[in-house]
Amino acid sequence: MKINSERGVALIGTLLVLLLLGILLEAFVVLQNSDQKLTGIDREQNRAFYGSLAGLEKLTADLGTLFDNNYAPTVAQINALTGAPPVISGISYISPDGTSGYRISFPTNAQGKPQATQRTIPSGPYEGLVGLITPYTMTSTARTPGSAEVRVQRSLQTVAVPVFQFGVFSDTDLSFFAGPDFNFGGRVHTNGDLYLAEGPGNTLSLSERVTAVKNVIRTNLSNGYSTSSAYNGTVRATTAPGAYRSLAQNEGSLVGNVGSANNEPTWTNLSIGTYNGNIRNGRTGARQMVLPLVSMGASPIDLIRRPVANENADNPNVFDQRYFSQASLRILLSDTQAAITSLPTVTATAPVLLEGPAPDGTTYYAAAGGSANYKSTQGTPLISGYIKIEMQDQSAIWHDVTNEILALGIAGHDLTSTGSVCADQANAVLRFQRFMDSPGSCTDTNGQKYWPNVLYDTREGILRDNIDTSQYTVYLGGVMHYVELDINNLARWFRGVIGTSGTQAMNVTGYTVYFSDRRTNHDAANNETGEYGFEDFVNSGNITSGLPDGKLESAEDVNANGTLDTYGETPILPAGAASPLDNTARPWTTVSSAIARVNKPLFFRRALKLVNGQDINIGNVGGVRYGLAVASENPVYIQGNYNAQDTFGNTHAACSIVADAVTFLSKTWGDDKSFNCPHSLASTCNGTKAGRVATTTWYRTALIAGKGKSFPYLSGLYQDYGTDGGVHNFIRFLENWGGQTLNYRGSVISLFYNRQAVGTYKCCNNVYSPPTRGYNFDVEFLDPSLLPPRTPMFRDVNITGFTRLNMPNQ
Secondary structure: OOOHHHOOHHHHHHHHHHHHHHHHHHHHHHHHHHHHHHHHHHHHHHHHHHHHHHHHHHHHHHHHHHHHHOOOOOHHHHHHHHHOOOOOOOOEOEOOOOOEOEEEEOOEOOOOOEOOEEEEOOOOOOOOOEEEEEEEEEEEEEEOOOOOEEEEEEEEEEEEEEHHHEEEEEOOOEEEOOOOOEOOOOEEEEOOOEEEOEEEEEEEEEOOOEEEOOOEEOOEOOOOOEOOOOOEEEEEEEEEOOEEEEOOOOOOOEOOOOOOOEOOOHHHHHHHHHOOOOEEEHHHOOOOOOOHHHHOOOOHHHHOOOOOOOHHHHOHHHHOOOHHHHOOEEEEEEOOOHHHHOOOOOOOOOOEEOOOEOOOOOEOOEOOOOOOOOOOOOOOEOOOOEEEEEEEEOOOOEEEOHHHHHOOOOEEOOOOOOOOOOOOOOOOOEEOEEEOOOOOOOOOOOOOOEEEOEEEOHHHHOOOOOOOOOOOOEEHHHEEEEEEEEHHHHHHHHHOOOOOOHHHEOOOOEEEEEEEEOOOOOOOOOOOOOOOOOOOOOOOOOOOOOOOOOOOOHHHOOOOOOOOOOHHHOOOOOOOOOOOOOOOOOOOOEEOHHHHOOOOOOOOOEEEEEEOEOOOOOOEEOOEEOEEEEEEOOOEEEEOOEOOOOOOOOOOOOEEEEOOOEEEEOOOOOHHHHHHOOOOOOOEEOOOEEOOEOOOEEEEOEEEEEEOOOOOOOOOOOOOEOEOOOHHHOOEOOOEOOOOEEEEEEOEEEEEEOOOOOOOOOOOOOOOEOOEEEEEEOHHHHOHHHOOOOOOEEEEEEEEEEEEEOOOOO
């Protein structure tokens, strides 16, 4: 029985339970609401975080694209990227202070441009090289409608690496197979296959890092010839500074030639382990390196080619990288005025016709009477064509200086065997003609005492290196008509010693000259192409003669258009043309040297010759001479010492030559000697006429030029025929250098195949006898401040850091 005092306890208990349940329920509701709120906050934070990352990625991608497409973006172009953040629903890019949350910051120099610093690159494909590095900091602050905010930051560097910091660089296959010991020095890279060989009993030394994007081949030359006997010398690569190890013939990246199996794991163990990464291919870390204009759809050869119409507006990034647009002085020659005036940025002043009297009063040379050697009507002009010379000033404005330059002179000395009678016109910057041999007097009123500037290039003339050395007739394909550029007078013009405008020319650590001569260059549609237009020069089916066979071989298709171009074999005839210089003439037609030396060219055989370049003095800053870059769409011949005076110890300038091909001619070269003994290397021939005998000469300049495509070895010919001649023959020769030294210091860069000087590599019966090669990489190029003007740059972008910023003041 319950007592009265216990009455209502159950009710109270029930109420307490209900109260507790109510409290718990409220707690659960509060917890659920809090969890939902926290989840919402977390969701907003995540949304803001990923929004900020998206902004950072787009900013990085946009900057990388800008840098790829523009080798030197301006501050305005960089800042313009911050005006295009990604469009994401519910995300805005606003900083805590209300300003833009989508930003790029970078240091600027005194001119307000992005500031690059000079530093050694610590890692990656350019490791060890000295680059021009510009740091950038990108900040992305994302905010959501719920006021969640996340800020992230990334630091990166844009890296510019000068191409001349490589000792040897090739955009296509690269070959080493010198006979004597060879050690050029400097970094070596190829975007193609690397063929390594050496003459028996001698050593090839690769003293710096070597990289090949494709394969490293030890068993064959690039023409397929086996290295087992004739090229079984030592090939050694560095394992550490000053230390070497020989790379055996069975230690390439392939077990044999191209197409054979990978040599694994042997190659990877050697490349990464034994050699400490100092010799690599694509499988072990080598990476393709291309110039910025290549990433824009152009080709490396466009560095030296004329631009297309309206390119400055339609594709300014490519246009700005051409030497045509970067030049301090550009020299343009064509058969018509329109071919020049239609080019972008060319001034309105009409080009000058190279006929009749020149601005200095000299008469351009014409066909003379009384000689059966002239095959044109007497008195008709034999230079012809139009010229336009323009100077770009420091404000990037072009001015016509054609008459100013031509008024300084146009003619050179005679080559009389007993000694010149008539001297060079002393102040001439350009020379288009010279006095004839034995002129009698140096007075001329009708141009008939002049002959053209012409030499015989045996490599370009002959199809095989098997011509009878007593053959004194020459092949028209090797008769090269050139314009002579006097480097000393050019320097005097830039300094203001002669002429009036040179001191106003654009100076970017020095001066740049661009040259393009397209006279007698016409395809079937009468368009100028800048190419020889005669590709039928390999002819594997005609082993002995090499005569054209009308069949396209891969090595003949130098422009990769899939067509055997032969329009260049069609002669362009002057008035009154007579046999053998008539419409039956072909590049393989032979004529007497007397005829070849005095007549107008029938084919597109044009070139530039550099003379008087031993002491290049265009002024200086801080005791360092201004540099000189010469870029030519045509082949270049350098005669005599260049930027060196019988030693590399003299004061010198930072120089480069960029051309279709480069041939070094010694101090004793004479154009007449090339016709005296066109196919012989004897000291005298054809009676007692002087031959092509060289003497020790010195050259200091970086080189960018083309080379020929390799093709399969032709049985019965010498073993390296079909190669491009290798690194040791990248510089071309036309003399007997036996017992003499060719001293060269510079950088050897091959970016394209020859389009004009397409004659295959040949040695050593008719073309040249090799020198003692005193070749060395110019280590001054490792200092970007000592590079030639307008040196092309490789570009890269490296991410160096990432941070999430949490504090408002960060």
